[in-house]
Amino acid sequence: MPYVHDTLFRLQKSSPAQTEFYQAAEEVLDSIRPLLDKDTHYREQGIIERLVEPERQIMFRVVWHDDQGRIQVNKGYRVQFNSALGPYKGGLRFHHSVNAGIIKFLGFEQIFKNALTGLSIGGGKGGSDFNPKGRSDMEVMRFCQAFMTELHRHIGATIDVPAGDIGVGAREIGYMYGQYKRLTGSYEGVLTGKGLNWGGSLARKEATGYGAVYFAENMLQDRNDSLKNKICLVSGAGNVAIYTIEKLYDLGALPVTCSDSQGTIYHEQGIDLNLLKVLKEVRRSSLEAYLDTHPTAKYIPVSDYPTDGHAVWRFKAHAAFPSATQNELTVTDAKVLLEQGVSCICEGANMPSTADAVDLFLGAGICYGPGKAANAGGVATSQLEMAQNASMTQWTFEEVDNRLKAIMCGIFQRSSETAKEFDQPSNLVLGANIAGFRKVADAMIAQGLV
Structure with a gap:
């Protein structure tokens, strides 16, 4: 579509040398083409030109x-x-x-x-x-x-x-x-993620990781499956990864990897969650120290990573949770995961899979939860913290967690229903992008040129 192409071309001229931004904009604009073809008033209102600035x-x-x-x-x-x-x-x-x-x-x-x-x-x-x-x-x-x-x-x-x-x-x-x-x-509640005794919310630290797992479970349940007894690969060792691992254990799965900037741990018996929390939340040390307690685990330093990808994705599993940073999962990693029979990819990080990797996942028809849908649990719980601040109250962990679970279910349903509306029922990238875009665009139109 020349309209989308021209918008992206102008964006690169006006915002030079911002590769990740172009990647994110292109991914969204390409996937909403069916909506722009169907509802021409978004084009007439200059919505995408306004949104990318x-x-x-x-x-x-x-x-x-x-x-x-x-x-x-x-x-x-x-x-x-x-x-x-x-x-x-x-x-x-x-x-x-x-x-x-x-x-x-x-x-x-x-x-x-x-x-x-x-x-x-x-x-x-x-x-x-x-x-x-x-x-x-x-x-x-x-x-x-x-x-x-x-x-x-x-x-x-x-x-x-x-x-x-x-x-x-x-x-x-x-x-x-x-x-x-x-x-x-x-x-006032001007920052979220605050301490619990000065305006913070219970379950905020856990929210992004928990939310990604809830989203994965929704995807699998939609196909009459679940995470129970699934071997899972998780990247990262920060809040998102730690609490993804915690919730995977809660749902009966077995997470066997985690990683940091220096290397990857593979523990066939399952990641020792308590030790991981001590290493990263208390001692702030490298994952290599994991071997002091579990010498039979495998540690792969970054220097030994494959040149075309990351070690964390090179182990046999059923599901993968990229939870570290952008573009960490390459097209070669994606091929390895699919060859190993991985049937679910759920992104805890922002844009962790390269565009070519995403194309492979969509082409394979597996459960693929894009980050903007799957990792929304963190910002959702931040808004719940804002609501608690506004009312000068603090909800229980269970109340926040139940609200988070309902929000993630709602995100999946909105994304899935929109994908079906445009005859691509397994494409949650398209579903999430169109559902999110349409809500914002309609609000922008209603509010005029502001």
């Missing part, structure tokens, strides 16, 4: 002192992409790989992910090229305070409510929230 992009300098008294300078970002459905909502990522293109790709994905939840939240994302790994608590605190000193001008409980992401956990949220409160004098 953020409402606001904020870039700023972050200056802070390290423990040796040296001045450090990082870049900070907040992209407020779309507010048609509610205040901007999306995490902050602190990682050396962060740049404007990464933040725009994540913010663009967030628009549709948030729309799919059925909750009143718009799409945004932010972060910095600061990497907290290896930094002392005091260094992290000084950076977070400097970061929030600028960011606080642009956020608010009914304007933009950031959360955590890679490199931003409870420690970083706490430091940023304290600085926001100091600068504004306001005790």
Whole structure:
């Protein structure tokens, strides 16, 4: 369709050198072609031209002192992409790989992910090229305070409510929230992922991982199957991966892998969840230390990875949960997974599979849950935290978990029903993208040229 092609061409001219952003935009725009053909008023209203341009992009300098008294300078970002459905909502990522293109790709994905939840939240994302790994608590605190000193001008409980992401956990949220409160004098739900004794929500830490597993179970149940007794591959070793593994065990599955930036663990008897939590949540150490307790497990350092993929996907299993970072699952990995008989891929990370890998999954007709649908549990529970903050209450873990389970079921149903509407019943990429796009686009049209 020349309309979509021309929009993508203009996007590359106006936003140069933002490869991940182009990838995310192309994936969405290609899959909504059937809707654009069917309902021409979206084209007449210039919806896709408006959607691919953020409402606001904020870039700023972050200056802070390290423990040796040296001045450090990082870049900070907040992209407020779309507010048609509610205040901007999306995490902050602190990682050396962060740049404007990464933040725009994540913010663009967030628009549709948030729309799919059925909750009143718009799409945004932010972060910095600061990497907290290896930094002392005091260094992290000084950076977070400097970061929030600028960011606080642009956020608010009914304007933009950031959360955590890679490199931003409870420690970083706490430091940023304290600085926001100091600068504004306001005790409000301006950040989610807060501590439980100062406005946080039970089950928030677990939500993305749990939600991905709930989504996978919905996909499998739709085909009269389940996760029970399934061998599962999980990548990553952060919150998403840890609580994906926890919920897989709860549902009777056997997760046998996890990974970090230095290597992959394969444990045929099943990942030792308690040990993994100690290594990553308490000691913040490499996964190689897993072998000290389980010497029969296998550790594959990054230096031994295949040149065309990742070791974590090279073991026989029934299901796979990419839960680390973007483009971690290559087309070669996808071929290996399919050859091994994997029948379910459910994405806990944002855009973790390359475009060619996704094409293979869709062509094979397996259960494939794209990230914008499958990993929406985190942002959904963030909105539940906002609701609790607004009413000055705290719900039980069971209440939040039950709401999360219902939200993930609703996301699957909306995606599945939309895919069937366009005669591609197994294509949840198309279903999720069209369902999310249509909700946002209709709101944009109703609100006029804003």
